[in-house]
Amino acid sequence: MNIDSRLADRPVFVTGADGFVGSHLTERLLEAGADVHVFVRATSSGELKNIRHRAGDLTVHRGDLRDQHSVRQALSALEGTDDAIVFHLAAQAHVGESWDRPYETVDTNVVGTLNLLQSIVDLDLDIAKFDTAGTSEEYGNVNAEMVDNHEFEEDGRVILSERSPVNPTSVYATSKLAADFLTMNYHDAYDVPTVTTRMFNNYGPRQNPRYITGTIITQALERDIVELGNLQPKRDMCFVEDGVRGHLHVALEGTPGEQYVYGYGENISMRDWTNLILDVGAEEGYWERPEIVQADDRYRPGDSDVEELLVGYEKLNRETGWEPQVDWREGVRRSIDWYANNKDAWYGRVDWR
Incomplete structure (x- = not known):
């Protein structure tokens, strides 16, 4: 697929554009020559933290997903277009913090998604695609009553696909599942050309250092121990560059x-x-290789941790040709290099000092 030719001069609207995945997506859209509109949360401490160097190439809309007026004002920029793509990546996206900030998590992830979808209907926008970024956390652990509905590898590992049952085990996962269903509701009720994308454990440069990959790297760079919680769970780790390509493939080739x-x-x-x-x-x-230390206060509450996640991406590959291109060692090397050379971007955000 020639992504650049499909995006050149095309209006695109990105929520969460100054976040981790959103900033990488925004840069890729600019690289392709798209007409990029970004919706970022206006705060007294500033915004555009990860895309400030490209601010002159963007149309910036400031507001808050939870405020319907600012959402509608921003989306009105797409009036008169018929090929715009909306990438909805903004969210309170930290599983652990969703227990500390449950109301903000639900407000942002559920009401925020509703505000976007309803504004598109109210403005009668004719868009090409609306992509809501979901999460692998929506699958949770296998429920014994639903085990016959799952697919398994020969070694007993569960493979998670579009057909797999969902079983969210955190406020974050439940809020994202609700956003997914709202996105589908607006396709069924109003024919909004929506798709949902569940990415599996993105990692890479610019990720908040409170996530597993960032906290390991930043602790190792700064001290002799790496303090972590539960190390038994298994995750399907996808480098952010491949994650961005997934969004683009779905937006350009996916079926509403x-x-x-x-x-x-x-x-x-x-x-x-x-x-x-x-x-x-x-x-x-x-x-020099640090010592790994497990700390009780870094475990998730109760039984809310998901034991294992493994994706089956055959549908996306079959329909669009997408497949991952960056292996783990290369992705890890590029991630370490970024944290090592951009200490000012993460040092004040760590949770281990």
Whole structure:
């Protein structure tokens, strides 16, 4: 697929554009020559943190997803177009913090999505695609009563696809599942050309250092121990560049009303992921190998941790040709390099000092 030719001069609207995945997507859209509109939360401490260097190439709309007036004002910029794509990536996206900030999580992730969809209907916008970014966390753990509805590898690992049952185990996962269903509701009721994309555990440069990959790297760069919680869960780790390509493939080739899931297609325990990161960093000369320490206060509440996640991305591959291109060692190397050379971008945000 020639992505650049499909996006050149095309109006695109990105929520969460100054966040982790959103900033990488925004840069890729600019690289393709799209007419990029970004919706960012206006705060007293400023915004555009990850895309400030491209501010002159963007149309910036400031507001808050929870405020319908600002959402509608921003989306009105798409009036008169018929090929615009909306990428909805804004969210309170930290699983642990969803327990500390449950009302903000639901307000932002559910009401915020509703405000976008309803504004498109109220403004009678004729858009080409509306992509809501979901999460692999929506699947949760396998419910014993639903086990016959799951697909399994020969080694017993559950494969999660668009057909798999969902079982959210956190406020974050439940809020994202609600946003997914709202997105589908507006396709069924108002024929809004919506799709939902469940990405599996993106990682890479610019990610908040409170997430697993960032906290491992930043601790290793700064001290002799790496303090973590539960290291048994397995995750399907997908480099952000591949995640962005997934969004673009779905937006350009996906079928309205459909769900698409994607990731690396292999999973790894968080203990092995930690060791991989520490090994690569030591080989590259970023640190002497730190000690791994597990701390009770870094575990998720109760039984809310998801045991394993592994994606089956055959549908997206079959319909659009997407497949991951960055292997784990290369993705980890590029991630470490960014954290090592951009300390000012993350040092004030860590949760381990």
